[in-house]
Every structure is written in C-alpha cells, then in structure tokens.
Amino acid sequence: MWQRIKNGLEVRIGLEDLINTKLKNYTVPRNTNIFYTLGGVALVAFIIQAISGFFLLIYYVPHSEHAFRSVQYIMTVAPFGWLFRLMHVVGSNLLVAVIFLHMLSVFFMGSYKKPRELTWIVGWLMLLVTLTFCLSGYLLPWSQLSYWTTTVVTAMPTAFPYVGDYIANLLRGGEFVSGITLNRFFALHVAFLPPLLVGLMVIHVFLIRRIGLSSPPFDESAEEARPWTEYRHVSYPNGNSFYPYFVLKELYMVALYLVVMFFVITFLPTLFLPEASNIPANPLRTPAYIKPQWYFLAPYQMLKLIPNKFLGISMQIALIGTFLLWPFFDTKKERNILKRPLLLATFTASLLLWVVLTMWGRSS
Amino acid sequence: MKRRKFLKSLLALLGSTTLISFAYPLVRFVAPPSRKSEVKRLSLQKNEIPSGEAREVVLNNTPAIIINRPGKGYIALSKVCTHLGCLVEYNKAKGELICPCHAGVFSLDGKVLSGPPPKPLSEFPLRVEGETILIG
Amino acid sequence: MRYILSILLLLTLLTVTTTADAGYRDIFGKEFLTKPWAGGLVEESVCIECHTSDIIKPEFRDIPQEWKKSWHYHNDVSCENCHGGDPEDAEMAMSPERGFIGTPKYSEVPEVCGKCHIGILKNYLESGHGKALKASKTGPNCVTCHGSHNIQKASIKIINESRCSKCHSYERAKIMKQALFLTEKKIREIDNDLKKLRSEGVFTDEEDRSLFRTHVEYRTLFHTVNVGLVKKSTDKFAKKLGLIEEKIDKTFKELEFRKNFSAFLMMVFAGLGIVIFLLARTYKD
Numbered sequence: 001m002w003q004r005i006k007n008g009l010e011v012r013i014g015l016e017d018l019i020n021t022k023l024k025n026y027t028v029p030r031n032t033n034i035f036y037t038l039g040g041v042a043l044v045a046f047i048i049q050a051i052s053g054f055f056l057l058i059y060y061v062p063h064s065e066h067a068f069r070s071v072q073y074i075m076t077v078a079p080f081g082w083l084f085r086l087m088h089v090v091g092s093n094l095l096v097a098v099i100f101l102h103m104l105s106v107f108f109m110g111s112y113k114k115p116r117e118l119t120w121i122v123g124w125l126m127l128l129v130t131l132t133f134c135l136s137g138y139l140l141p142w143s144q145l146s147y148w149t150t151t152v153v154t155a156m157p158t159a160f161p162y163v164g165d166y167i168a169n170l171l172r173g174g175e176f177v178s179g180i181t182l183n184r185f186f187a188l189h190v191a192f193l194p195p196l197l198v199g200l201m202v203i204h205v206f207l208i209r210r211i212g213l214s215s216p217p218f219d220e221s222a223e224e225a226r227p228w229t230e231y232r233h234v235s236y237p238n239g240n241s242f243y244p245y246f247v248l249k250e251l252y253m254v255a256l257y258l259v260v261m262f263f264v265i266t267f268l269p270t271l272f273l274p275e276a277s278n279i280p281a282n283p284l285r286t287p288a289y290i291k292p293q294w295y296f297l298a299p300y301q302m303l304k305l306i307p308n309k310f311l312g313i314s315m316q317i318a319l320i321g322t323f324l325l326w327p328f329f330d331t332k333k334e335r336n337i338l339k340r341p342l343l344l345a346t347f348t349a350s351l352l353l354w355v356v357l358t359m360w361g362r363s364s
Numbered sequence: 365m366k367r368r369k370f371l372k373s374l375l376a377l378l379g380s381t382t383l384i385s386f387a388y389p390l391v392r393f394v395a396p397p398s399r400k401s402e403v404k405r406l407s408l409q410k411n412e413i414p415s416g417e418a419r420e421v422v423l424n425n426t427p428a429i430i431i432n433r434p435g436k437g438y439i440a441l442s443k444v445c446t447h448l449g450c451l452v453e454y455n456k457a458k459g460e461l462i463c464p465c466h467a468g469v470f471s472l473d474g475k476v477l478s479g480p481p482p483k484p485l486s487e488f489p490l491r492v493e494g495e496t497i498l499i500g
Numbered sequence: 501m502r503y504i505l506s507i508l509l510l511l512t513l514l515t516v517t518t519t520a521d522a523g524y525r526d527i528f529g530k531e532f533l534t535k536p537w538a539g540g541l542v543e544e545s546v547c548i549e550c551h552t553s554d555i556i557k558p559e560f561r562d563i564p565q566e567w568k569k570s571w572h573y574h575n576d577v578s579c580e581n582c583h584g585g586d587p588e589d590a591e592m593a594m595s596p597e598r599g600f601i602g603t604p605k606y607s608e609v610p611e612v613c614g615k616c617h618i619g620i621l622k623n624y625l626e627s628g629h630g631k632a633l634k635a636s637k638t639g640p641n642c643v644t645c646h647g648s649h650n651i652q653k654a655s656i657k658i659i660n661e662s663r664c665s666k667c668h669s670y671e672r673a674k675i676m677k678q679a680l681f682l683t684e685k686k687i688r689e690i691d692n693d694l695k696k697l698r699s700e701g702v703f704t705d706e707e708d709r710s711l712f713r714t715h716v717e718y719r720t721l722f723h724t725v726n727v728g729l730v731k732k733s734t735d736k737f738a739k740k741l742g743l744i745e746e747k748i749d750k751t752f753k754e755l756e757f758r759k760n761f762s763a764f765l766m767m768v769f770a771g772l773g774i775v776i777f778l779l780a781r782t783y784k785d
Contacts, residue, residue: 055393072703077397080389082758248780255773262766266759270701278703368782371775378772385765449709450619450716464619465716479616480576 019243027239028246029215035105036213040250041257042102043201045095050194052088056081060140062186064179067142068280086265089272092134094261096295099127107326107347110335111214115228117327119207124324126200133193134293136185139177145274147281148290150185151177156300159309176283212236217335291362298354301361405500410492413438418454423488423500427451429461430490430499433472440488440499441474447481461485545587547579566650582612607633609641619716623723640667654719656684672727679730680722686741687715693748702751707744714740 009015028036059078061070074081103123106112112120139150154177157167173180212234240246264271276287292300299316306312322329330343337344406421408430413419418431420443427443431454441461443451450465460477461470468479475484491498548564550556567573572581580587585600587593594600604612610630614621624630624642632639644666645658656677664673690711694704718737721730 055390058394072705075701076703079392079395081393083389083762084393086762245780245783248776248783252773252776252780255769255776258769259766259773262762262769265762266766269758270699273701275698278698278701368779371779371782375772375775375779378768378775382765382768382772385768444709444713448716449713451713462618464622464720465617465712467616467618 023243023247024241026242027236028213028242029236029239031216031218032213032240032246032249033216034249034253035101035109036246037250037253038098038102038105039208041253042095042098044254045091045098045257046197046201049088049091049095052084052091053190055084056088057190062140062183064142064182064281067140067182071141071143083265086269087261090261090264092137093272093294094257094264096130096134098257099130100295103127104351108337109214110217110337112327112330113333113335114327114331115211115231116207116214119204119211120327121324122200122204122207126197126204128320129193129197129200131295133189133197134295136189136193138293139182139185140189141277142182142281143277144279144281144285144287145276145290147177147283148276148287149292150181152290152300153292153296154181156303156313159303159313161310164313178283218338294358294362297361298357301357301364304361304364405498407499408497410495410497413497416456418456421499428488428499429454430497431472433459436472438490438492438497439472439474440490441470442486442488444485445481446476446483446485447479452485545579546590546593547585547587549590550593563649570649570651571653572651577616581616606641607637609643613642619720620723623720627723627725629723629725656680676722676725676727676730679727679734683718683734683737683741686738686745687711687718690741690744690748693745693752697748697751697755700755702755707747710740711744714744 006015056074059070059074059081061067071085074085076082106120106123135150135153139146154168154171157171158164160167169175171181171184172178173184210233213236214234215236276290279287291297302316303309303312306315332340334340337347406423408419413430413432415432415434418429420427420429422428423440423442428440429443429452430438430440432438443461445452445463445465445468447463447466447468450463452461452463452468452470455462459472461472461474462468463470463479463481466480468481469477470481470485471477473484474487476482488499551560551564554561567579572578578587579585580599583601583603584598585593585595586598589598592598594602601612610621610624610633614624625634629640633641645663646652646654659673659677659680661670661673664670690707694707694711697704697707714737718733721733724730
C-alpha cells in the first residue's frame with residue numbers, strides 16, 4: 001500500500017529526486033553550531049503559535065463586552081482550554097526570546113555580511129512584525145493588564161510632533177483604548193499580520209536556500225575569500241547532509257524549546273499572567289504597577305529617561321534603522337568578530353545597555 | 365545500526381504518545397459544550413402573578429424574579445446584583461429593585477437607576493403563550 | 501564614518517541614561533499617563549484640598565488621611581457620599597442646597613450609613629442597639645463599633661470586651677461571638693482559599709460573589725444582635741458555604757491535574773529530545 005502511494009508520487013512529481021536534491025544532497029557546513037538551529041526553532045514556534053491561536057479562536061469573542069469572559073471560559077470551562085491558552089501565552093514570549101537569540105548569533109557570527117544583507121533585513125522586518133503580533137495579541141484578553149499596557153505602549157508614538165497624536169489615534173481608533181481598539185487589534189492579529197509574516201518567512205527561507213548557508217567565521221577554512229562580483233551558490237561538498245543530520249539537530253532543539261515551554265506551564269503558570277491579567281479591563285481605574293511586556297521595556301525605559309520626547313523617539317527610530325541597515329554600514333570583509341575589537345565592543349555595549357534598560361524599566 | 369533501529373522505534377513510540385496527548389485534549393476542546401445544566405425551563409400560569417406582583421424562582425442555579433409590570437407585561441430578571449453579587453429585593457411601592465447591600469437601585473427593566481452597580485441585571489428569555497408563561 | 505556615527509548615537513544614549521534623574525520620570529508620567537486618553541483622570545475633590553490645608557481646624561485636618569486608609573476609600577466611596585455637598589465646586593461645596601449635611605447628629609448616624617447599607621440599617625433598627633439609640637439617643641450607633649473615617653472591612657474582632665463593656669457586661673456579647681465563631685471562621689477560610697486561587701491565575705468572580713452574598717447576609721443578620729436567630733440560621737449558612745467550598749475544592753483538584761498533565765508533556769518532550777539527540781549521533785559516525 002505504502003509502496004504504491006510512493007510509486008504513484010514518484011511517477012508524478014519525482015519524489016525521490018526532490019528528496020535527494022533538496023534534503024539529502026543539500027549540505028550544511030561541517031562546523032555548524034547549535035545556534036544555526038534557532039531560525040528553525042523560531043519557525044516551529046511560530047507554527048505552534050498559529051495552531052494554538054486557531055483553536056483559541058473557536059471560543060474567543062472579539063468584543064469588549066465579551067472578550068474577557070470568553071477568555072475565562074477558555075481557561076475554566078472549555079476542556080483543556082487552559083493548555084492551548086498557556087501554550088499561546090508562554091509560546092509568544094519564548095518565540096520573541098528565540099528570535100532575539102537568533103539575531104544575536106547571526107550578528108555575532110557575521111552572517112549578515114555580503115551577499116546576505118537582504119536576508120538580514122527581511123529577518124529584521126519579521127522581528128518588527130512579531131512584535132506587532134505581540135502588541136496586538138496582548139490587548140485581546142481585555143484584562144486590566146492588557147488594557148493599561150496597551151494604553152502605555154500606544155502612547156509611545158505621541159512623542160512625535162504633529163503626526164504623533166494622529167498615529168496613536170489611528171492605532172487606538174480614537175482618543176483612548178476602547179472596544180474599537182480591540183477590534184482593530186483583533187483584525188491585525190488574526191488577518192493582517194499572519195500573511196505578512198508568512199510572506200516574509202518565505203522570502204527569508206528562499207534567500208537562505210538560494211544563497212546558501214554561511215559557515216561560522218571562527219575557523220581558518222571558513223569561507224572562500226573570493227569577492228562577490230557575480231551570483232554564486234555557496235555549497236559545501238564536504239559538509240553534512242541537511243537530512244538527517246541537520247534536521248535531527250533542529251528537532252532536538254525544538255524538543256528543548258518545548259521542554260522549556262512546558263516547564264514554565266508546569267511550574268510558573270502565572271509568570272506571564274500576573275494578578276492584573278485576571279481582572280476585567282476597567283478604563284476608570286489604573287492599576288498601581290503597569291509595565292509593558294519585557295521585550296518592550298528597554299525602549300519604554302529609554303523613552304522615559306530622555307527628557308525630550310521627540311529626541312527620544314527619533315533616537316529609537318534611528319537605532320532601529322541602524323540595525324536594520326547594518327549590513328550596509330558594516331562592509332568590512334572580516335567576518336570574525338573576535339578580530340574586530342571595535343565591533344565587538346559596540347556589540348557588547350549595546351547588549352549590556354539593552355539588559356540594563358530592561359532591568360531598570362522593570363524595577364522603576 | 366541495531367542501535368539506530370532501536371532509537372527509531374523509541375522515537376515512534378514517544379512521537380505517538382505526544383500525538384495522542386495532544387489529540388485527546390483537542391477532541392475534548394472542540395466537543396460541543398454539554399447543555400444539560402444550561403437551560404432550565406419553567407412554566408407558570410398567568411393568573412399566578414397578578415399585575416404589580418412578583419414571584420421568586422431559581423433558574424439554572426440563579427435566583428431570579430418574575431415581575432408582572434403594570435402596563436408593560438412580564439419580565440424575568442436575575443436577582444443577583446451586578447455590583448458584588450447580593451440579591452436584590454423587589455419594592456412594589458416604588459416599582460424598583462433595590463440591593464440591600466449598597467443601595468444599588470434597578471428599574472423593573474433591570475436597568476441601573478442609581479448606586480454602584482456597573483451593569484444592568486441579566487434578563488432571562490420569557491415568552492407568553494396563551495395563559496402560560498414560559499421562562500428560560 | 502558609519503562607525504563614528506553609530507558610536508556617537510550610542511554615546512548620546514549612554515550619557516542621557518546616566519544623567520537622567522527622577523524629574524524626567526515625572527514628566528513622562530504627566531505627559532504619557534495622565535492625559536485623558538490614559539483613562540479616568542482622578543480629580544482631587546475640593547473637600548480634600550481644604551481639609552488638608554492649614555485654613556481648616558487642626559482636628560479636621562487628619563480626616564482625609566484617615567479616610568485614605570479606609571475600606572471606603574478602597575471602594576471609591578468619597579466625602580460627598582456620606583456628607584453630601586458638592587466636591588467639584590469650592591464655593592458651594594458645603595451648602596445645604598447641594599445636600600451638605602456636615603457631621604450627622606449622634607442619633608442620626610444610622611440613617612446616614614443606611615443610605616447605602618439598607619439591609620443592615622433595617623436589622624439594626626429592629627435590634628436592642630437600635631431601639632436604645634432611638635429611645636434614649638445614647639445607645640450605640642454604627643460609629644461606636646465601626647469607627648468613622650478610617651473604617652475597615654468588618655470582622656469578628658469588632659466584638660471584644662473593651663468595646664462591648666463600655667455599655668454592658670461582656671457576657672451576652674461573648675455568647676454571640678461564640679455563636680458566630682465557626683461560621684466566621686469558615687468564611688475566612690474560603691476567603692483565603694479564593695485569594696490563593698486568584699494568585700494561581702484562576703478567575704474566581706462567581707465564587708467571590710456568592711461568598712460576599714452569603715457573608716453579607718450573615719452579618720446583616722448579626723445586626724439584630726439576636727443570638728437565637730443567629731444560632732437558628734447557622735445551619736442554613738453552613739450549607740451555603742459548603743457549596744462554595746465544594747467548588748473551590750474542585751478547582752484545586754483541577755489545578756493539580758493541569759500541573760501533572762503539563763509535567764507529563766514536559767517529560768515526553770524531554771524524552772523525545774534525548775532520543776533524537778542519540779539518533780543524530782548515530783548518523784555522525
């Protein structure tokens with residue numbers, strides 16, 4: 001039976017050839033490290049978000065009168081609703097963490113350099129889309145936490161002169177966060193953003209396969225020093241085959257990701273759902289301590305610290321722009337960051353600054 | 365090679381365990397909610413509640429009140445105050461429902477007239493068929 | 501050039517970070533968090549403005565502070581809700597036309613509190629306490645036991661020797677306290693359980709409400725200061741509280757199940773990870 005299906009497919013689409021060229025004979029560098037798997041982990045994490053999200057949609061009602069109750073219904077009445085909701089909630093935070101790690105390792109290994117500038121930029125855009133996902137999804141449970149966090153975060157664009165208020169009002173659909181905002185964010189979260197992210201993902205993966213994987217820059221034999229004057233595919237004739245070697249490597253990293261996820265669900269189920277996430281939104285009462293999500297804390301704290309709001313927000317835009325276009329700023333050929341003390345110092349300083357700002361934002 | 369075979373079968377075993385551990389919750393999750401305690405119907409005769417009078421019942425575990433509003437017909441409202449959950453009392457003379465805990469006042473339509481309640485009282489569907497009142 | 505640019509950016513960031521002080525935070529707080537769209541603007545009432553300044557008699561000056569510690573403050577009950585008047589208009593704030601009543605007369609206190617606490621007022625007026633107040637104008641009113649501005653959530657501790665024996669021997673009060681004790685204890689236990697559930701992320705709204713309903717009913721009954729009545733109803737309340745307890749137990753069991761289930765999934769994934777890791781190694785050699 002199985003053989004017949006296989007044969008049928010072989011005749012029609014050339015299955016074996018497909019597997020051979022795309023999986024078995026496609027090779028990755030021999031010295032890839034586990035950081036190479038993070039992109040794949042992020043992909044799986046995103047699929048988990050999508051699937052758990054689909055199931056949450058079965059019971060969720062996107063209306064300010066019913067949203068909170070429907071989420072509570074998922075948590076308490078619907079059998080195993082808690083499992084899918086917690087996977088979605090914990091997963092969203094872990095996904096952001098995985099993406100951060102992925103970007104840090106790509107930066108550290110200089111993989112963004114020519115000819116992979118586009119891959120880097122598309123990756124950055126995906127980070128921005130993911131953060132928008134997080135921002136919009138955060139409001140949907142319509143709890144005190146989501147309401148007031150959204151109020152604080154959507155206030156950030158008001159730092160712009162002239163257009164700031166307009167942008168903030170456009171986001172919120174009015175002067176303040178209301179049922180209109182909920183519907184907007186819902187539409188963003190389930191309709192506008194997913195195809196955008198999937199599209200970017202397709203481009204990202206296409207670029208990786210088309211250009212070829214970069215190899216870690218730390219070994220002598222790293223990459224040929226030939227200048228990139230014309231297109232060529234980077235391949236590794238002596239490398240390990242993508243399947244099964246690399247796929248298995250990715251899979252156990254995915255298993256690790258899931259272990260972390262279920263560790264949090266088992267032992268710290270309220271880590272991302274503090275007390276205020278358990279109280280229905282009340283526009284007339286601000287809770288005592290409202291903080292943006294951890295991944296927004298650094299920009300939030302920065303905005304708080306800079307006396308001139310315009311300066312603050314333009315600096316953030318400049319920073320995002322700098323990182324986004326970094327491959328075009330840093331055109332030196334040397335990929336090994338350890339041989340470039342200045343870059344290493346900048347990298348470490350920015351990372352430290354981010355950590356400090358996050359901690360500061362958390363405690364202040 | 366023997367080891368690989370063993371590991372592969374172990375993988376298949378664990379993989380199917382995982383699949384089942386997710387398939388079972390999924391099936392339970394999408395199953396239609398049981399309705400057995402949800403709807404509790406109740407029927408009364410019209411002449412049991414004269415105009416202006418009210419009758420207290422328990423509908424679907426919620427204390428409720430059926431009022432024959434003069435000139436406006438019957439209504440079935442939950443007695444649970446939307447402020448903190450005390451039970452409202454029917455004040456026939458004033459034609460209001462008053463919560464004894466913090467003086468929340470509701471109209472006979474269930475709307476908040478004064479006091480701390482944030483929302484109107486919830487209403488139960490009610491139908492009059494001939495001489496019978498059907499609630500729920 | 502690009503380097504210098506980005507480093508300049510970073511440097512400005514650093515200097516700004518290090519030179520910033522709390523003042524900016526205030527500006528941010530004012531500009532970002534208190535604009536109308538940031539939700540209800542909490543306006544200071546004119547009552548509090550005057551009553552905290554030195555134009556008022558010193559003995560009145562601590563009232564706002566005391567009130568801010570109270571259960572009333574916690575639940576948005578403000579000056580005008582008890583004393584009447586207009587908290588938005590300084591000129592007319594204390595005008596009788598706007599319903600200002602000032603300090604109520606000793607014997608009229610129950611009616612002031614009873615504006616909201618209707619049920620309790622009714623039972624109180626039927627009680628020995630209430631009758632004594634109305635007859636002699638000297639019996640205990642609400643404030644005698646509960647205090648006034650710094651009013652706290654009521655508890656059984658209010659019934660104690662020093663308070664009751666101001667007027668009569670503690671004997672009868674003691675019998676009442678004993679009659680209340682078990683039910684009050686159960687209410688406290690359920691309250692703590694609900695708090696625990698909430699801290700574990702369970703939405704307990706329905707249980708909170710039925711507990712509140714039951715305990716208010718019980719305490720209202722207490723205000724008749726009729727021991728026989730309280731004793732007679734104890735069973736009824738025990739049953740109601742038992743129902744809530746049952747639900748809470750079920751929720752705790754459910755939480756336990758969730759923990760076990762997700763721990764199981766964690767173990768399965770850990771197993772999967774290990775097996776795949778070993779499998780990957782067989783391909784390496």
